[in-house]
Amino acid sequence: MGLFKKYINRITGCILVLVLVFTVFMISYRASRVEYGHVKYEQFFNEDTDYDVMFFGASHTQNGIYPMQLWKDFGITSYNMGGPNCSLPTSYYMLKMAIKYHKPKIAVLDVILSDKNDIIWDYSLAHHYMDAFPLTEEKIEAVNVLFPDTKAKLEMLFPYYVYHAGWKDIDGEALKKAFSQEHWPTFGAEYESLISSVDAVPEFVSQDSGNDGIETTGHEYIRKFVELCRENDIQPMLMFLPAGVDEAEQRAANEVYRIAGEMAVPYVNLIYEEGLINYFTDYTDGGGHLNPSGARKVTAWIGNYLTSNSEVIDHRNDGKYSVLWNETYGKYRDFISNIMKESADARTALMNLYNNNYYSYIEISPGYDKDSVDQMLLDQLTGEGLAEVNTSDSLQTVKIRIKVTSADTGEEICTLEY
Amino acid sequence: MRILFDLISEYQMSLISAEFLLFIFAVIFVYYIFPAKAKRIWISVANLAFLLFAGGAYSVLLWGVGAAAVYLGSLVISKSGDSLKKIGFWCPLILNVVILFVTRYQYFYKVRAPFGVSFYTLILLSYLIDVYWGKFEAVESPFEFVSYAGFFPAMTSGPIIRYKEFNANFKEKIRPDYKKITFGIERIIWGFFKKLVISERLAIIVNTVYGDYENFSGLYIIFAVICFAFQLYTDFSGCMDIVLGVSEAMGITLEENFRTPFYAASESELWRRWHISLGTWFKDYIMYPLQKTDLMVKFSDFCRKKFGRKAGKKVGVWPGLLILWFLIGYWHGGLLKYVIGSGLLHACYMICGQINEPWLKKLHEKVGIKADTKWYVVFCRVRTFLLLCSGFVFFRADSTVTALNMYRGMFSGNVGIFSAEGITSLGLDVPDITVAFVSLFVLFVAELFMQKGSIREQISEMNIIAKSIIWALLICSVMIFGMYGPGFSAGSFIYQGF
Numbered sequence: 001m002g003l004f005k006k007y008i009n010r011i012t013g014c015i016l017v018l019v020l021v022f023t024v025f026m027i028s029y030r031a032s033r034v035e036y037g038h039v040k041y042e043q044f045f046n047e048d049t050d051y052d053v054m055f056f057g058a059s060h061t062q063n064g065i066y067p068m069q070l071w072k073d074f075g076i077t078s079y080n081m082g083g084p085n086c087s088l089p090t091s092y093y094m095l096k097m098a099i100k101y102h103k104p105k106i107a108v109l110d111v112i113l114s115d116k117n118d119i120i121w122d123y124s125l126a127h128h129y130m131d132a133f134p135l136t137e138e139k140i141e142a143v144n145v146l147f148p149d150t151k152a153k154l155e156m157l158f159p160y161y162v163y164h165a166g167w168k169d170i171d172g173e174a175l176k177k178a179f180s181q182e183h184w185p186t187f188g189a190e191y192e193s194l195i196s197s198v199d200a201v202p203e204f205v206s207q208d209s210g211n212d213g214i215e216t217t218g219h220e221y222i223r224k225f226v227e228l229c230r231e232n233d234i235q236p237m238l239m240f241l242p243a244g245v246d247e248a249e250q251r252a253a254n255e256v257y258r259i260a261g262e263m264a265v266p267y268v269n270l271i272y273e274e275g276l277i278n279y280f281t282d283y284t285d286g287g288g289h290l291n292p293s294g295a296r297k298v299t300a301w302i303g304n305y306l307t308s309n310s311e312v313i314d315h316r317n318d319g320k321y322s323v324l325w326n327e328t329y330g331k332y333r334d335f336i337s338n339i340m341k342e343s344a345d346a347r348t349a350l351m352n353l354y355n356n357n358y359y360s361y362i363e364i365s366p367g368y369d370k371d372s373v374d375q376m377l378l379d380q381l382t383g384e385g386l387a388e389v390n391t392s393d394s395l396q397t398v399k400i401r402i403k404v405t406s407a408d409t410g411e412e413i414c415t416l417e418y
Numbered sequence: 419m420r421i422l423f424d425l426i427s428e429y430q431m432s433l434i435s436a437e438f439l440l441f442i443f444a445v446i447f448v449y450y451i452f453p454a455k456a457k458r459i460w461i462s463v464a465n466l467a468f469l470l471f472a473g474g475a476y477s478v479l480l481w482g483v484g485a486a487a488v489y490l491g492s493l494v495i496s497k498s499g500d501s502l503k504k505i506g507f508w509c510p511l512i513l514n515v516v517i518l519f520v521t522r523y524q525y526f527y528k529v530r531a532p533f534g535v536s537f538y539t540l541i542l543l544s545y546l547i548d549v550y551w552g553k554f555e556a557v558e559s560p561f562e563f564v565s566y567a568g569f570f571p572a573m574t575s576g577p578i579i580r581y582k583e584f585n586a587n588f589k590e591k592i593r594p595d596y597k598k599i600t601f602g603i604e605r606i607i608w609g610f611f612k613k614l615v616i617s618e619r620l621a622i623i624v625n626t627v628y629g630d631y632e633n634f635s636g637l638y639i640i641f642a643v644i645c646f647a648f649q650l651y652t653d654f655s656g657c658m659d660i661v662l663g664v665s666e667a668m669g670i671t672l673e674e675n676f677r678t679p680f681y682a683a684s685e686s687e688l689w690r691r692w693h694i695s696l697g698t699w700f701k702d703y704i705m706y707p708l709q710k711t712d713l714m715v716k717f718s719d720f721c722r723k724k725f726g727r728k729a730g731k732k733v734g735v736w737p738g739l740l741i742l743w744f745l746i747g748y749w750h751g752g753l754l755k756y757v758i759g760s761g762l763l764h765a766c767y768m769i770c771g772q773i774n775e776p777w778l779k780k781l782h783e784k785v786g787i788k789a790d791t792k793w794y795v796v797f798c799r800v801r802t803f804l805l806l807c808s809g810f811v812f813f814r815a816d817s818t819v820t821a822l823n824m825y826r827g828m829f830s831g832n833v834g835i836f837s838a839e840g841i842t843s844l845g846l847d848v849p850d851i852t853v854a855f856v857s858l859f860v861l862f863v864a865e866l867f868m869q870k871g872s873i874r875e876q877i878s879e880m881n882i883i884a885k886s887i888i889w890a891l892l893i894c895s896v897m898i899f900g901m902y903g904p905g906f907s908a909g910s911f912i913y914q915g916f
Contacts (some may be wrong), residue, residue: 016890025894164900262901
């Protein structure tokens with residue numbers, strides 16, 4: 001009995017230590033980790049639903065496609081897997097890790113910077129997309145290929161190696177976040193409420209101007225992406241989102257036509273879609289990343305394309321999807337409304353209002369000094385039937401007043417004054 | 419497998435790395451699977467693997483040359499007549515000393531020192547000398563020899579193990595013992611705590627002040643020197659805890675290298691508590707043989723006649739003491755600052771202590787100070803600590819000149835460290851300073867309990883919840899507050915550089 005008691009004590013002691021250490025570890029890990037990846041991918045791992053389409057690519061994709069808009073306007077279920085600085089090799093491994101959890105009907109890859117030979121472009125943001133994925137065989141393979149040295153590999157596989165140093169920043173707020181399931185209600189898309197115009201509309205080379213067939217690591221991984229899709233009965237698709245790219249990037253995008261042709265994969269290069277994007281109103285950063293105005297246009301185009309050219313189904317009346325997705329759409333609407341309400345200036349507000357959820361009554365004082373970009377934004381809203389604009393002498397210190405209402409119910413959402 | 423290959427080809431393993439933890443887990447796991455006779459073979463394999471990971475093929479080669487010479491030389495000593503005995507002794511000794519001098523002190527060529535050369539040279543030489551003195555017969559089994567001569571936990575920073583004590587561990591069959599394994603793991607955790615939570619943190623303060631002592635003068639320098647004493651102690655003894663912990667988990671008991679040295683009340687006692695294996699090595703193999711030479715015997719007789727029996731006995735030892743401490747200081751790096759700071763300065767303190775002892779005793783009697791009162795003991799401990807720190811000014815400084823400048827700087831009257839801006843200008847913010855002080859307090863309390871005996875035994879006798887909380891807190895402290903990861907370079911121990 002004495003020996004038995006001794007063994008029980010030993011086992012209990014070991015278990016107690018492990019439980020205590022594990023508990024403290026989980027709390028400190030969750031409180032100090034980089035939040036970005038978790039708020040972005042939480043829905044992917046935790047929502048009990050299927051995704052007909054998954055989008056892969058870098059931050060251009062992340063900012064450029066809105067799954068919630070695809071749901072609302074087309075009934076397409078999708079997830080935006082694009083991550084900051086995700087190279088093409090990274091996107092390939094993201095697909096490989098993702099299909100372990102959800103297998104889409106269609107996987108769309110944005111082929112930006114396909115002329116690069118780098119396996120990974122910027123290590124500093126890698127935690128933003130890698131950390132959300134659990135430790136699996138696929139993740140170990142991905143880390144082994146994408147990260148050059150042992151320390152970087154260990155850091156990616158065991159990110160607490162990095163996070164623990166954030167103990168000084170753990171406060172009540174951080175502990176609260178550690179236990180919350182808070183995430184973006186956007187199915188992976190990032191909503192960047194900024195507007196910055198290009199200096200001039202870029203000049204585009206002809207569509208047949210490529211890079212003379214020079215093969216790159218980017219091309220290698222485009223092929224691997226397509227092959228992986230086919231091995232898993234997923235329909236691959238390539239796209240290039242519109243960006244104010246320079247000639248080298250345009251040629252790189254055009255070179256992908258060759259690969260798409262060789263592999264019989266549909267490829268849409270949106271920089272040649274005339275009239276799709278306004279380079280003065282639709283970017284956060286002067287021609288790189290799409291803002292909500294630009295992203296809504298591109299998403300609408302993609303939605304129309306997928307509806308006409310693929311087997312996606314409109315699930316809006318399908319009870320299996322509609323409850324969750326409609327519920328999330330409600331949260332999404334509140335989410336973007338809050339962002340809209342916090343618009344820093346009139347131009348940003350007008351950009352955010354390019355959304356068929358809103359109808360706006362805009363009053364402008366005679367002294368409002370609007371430039372051509374402001375006028376483009378106003379014209380965009382009135383042209384789409386999303387606003388009416390009037391000049392008002394009653395405005396004194398306020399130059400522009402925008403009364404935002406719900407397009408469905410007419411209920412007032414907020415009034416913005418600048 | 420690919421990650422394992424990358425580990426082998428590109429990494430230099432450190433004792434405080436995740437790789438080392440995986441390594442020892444694998445080694446100990448297989449060690450207990452192997453039958454008793456094969457354990458030494460496995461240790462030999464692990465030794466060579468560790469040396470390869472830690473120092474590359476170059477280190478394995480140079481260690482191999484030195485070890486092979488000692489192995490063969492010791493066999494020659496054991497099995498041959500007198501003339502060959504001397505060859506069997508002197509050839510390997512000279513070879514290893516030359517390797518040490520050429521690679522470590524680099525007077526003639528810039529040659530990379532093989533990993534652990536300062537330590538394994540002394541380990542090899544102690545074996546060779548003990549065989550030559552007839553303390554034991556040379557071992558014939560190469561695995562038995564390699565398992566000792568390259569014992570991987572001791573290669574980084576010691577202790578300088580003796581063959582007889584090491585071999586005694588294998589007299590009885592080594593079986594997995596729950597107490598030894600858990601005590602070993604507990605000791606490893608304690609070592610990580612000292613190194614990652616305390617030592618690495620204090621290093622930032624020390625580096626800031628020593629790197630800019632002209633601006634950080636006055637009390638900043640004194641504070642930094644005191645911090646360095648704790649930094650060096652927790653770094654070195656933390657390493658020893660890991661080394662002894664790994665050994666204990668393997669059922670191998672090694673001699674302690676530190677016995678709460680800051681509780682020493684005199685210089686002599688201090689050096690019986692600090693880096694014990696180095697001091698005893700030099701005493702056993704340099705100082706005592708030196709004392710027995712004709713010259714020294716004659717000198718001792720002369721001193722006894724000149725100064726009387728009691729005083730003469732002390733004076734007779736002083737040359738040996740000075741040589742001993744010169745060599746100890748020199749062993750650290752061959753530079754004057756080491757010879758002074760970790761050598762001759764302490765010899766002088768000991769000699770002064772011996773000179774002053776008689777009249778101090780009389781003074782205490784006259785004034786009524788009792789040497790065994792608590793306050794007097796505390797006074798002696800603080801005094802000894804400050805004497806130790808005085809040597810560390812040299813030890814840590816770039817050079818002797820810098821050390822002397824720092825001594826001069828101590829009296830600049832700069833008391834800026836007492837302000838909030840002052841203390842936080844040393845590279846640590848308030849949270850880190852708090853952690854440093856709290857963890858030093860934990861160390862102080864732990865060492866206070868160690869005066870009564872093994873603290874792990876004391877904790878093991880507590881109730882299950884209390885001891886689980888203690889060890890869980892320690893692990894969590896290392897996990898959260900440890901200075902590891904990107905941005906920290908806690909890769910090596912200070913004594914690994916020797």
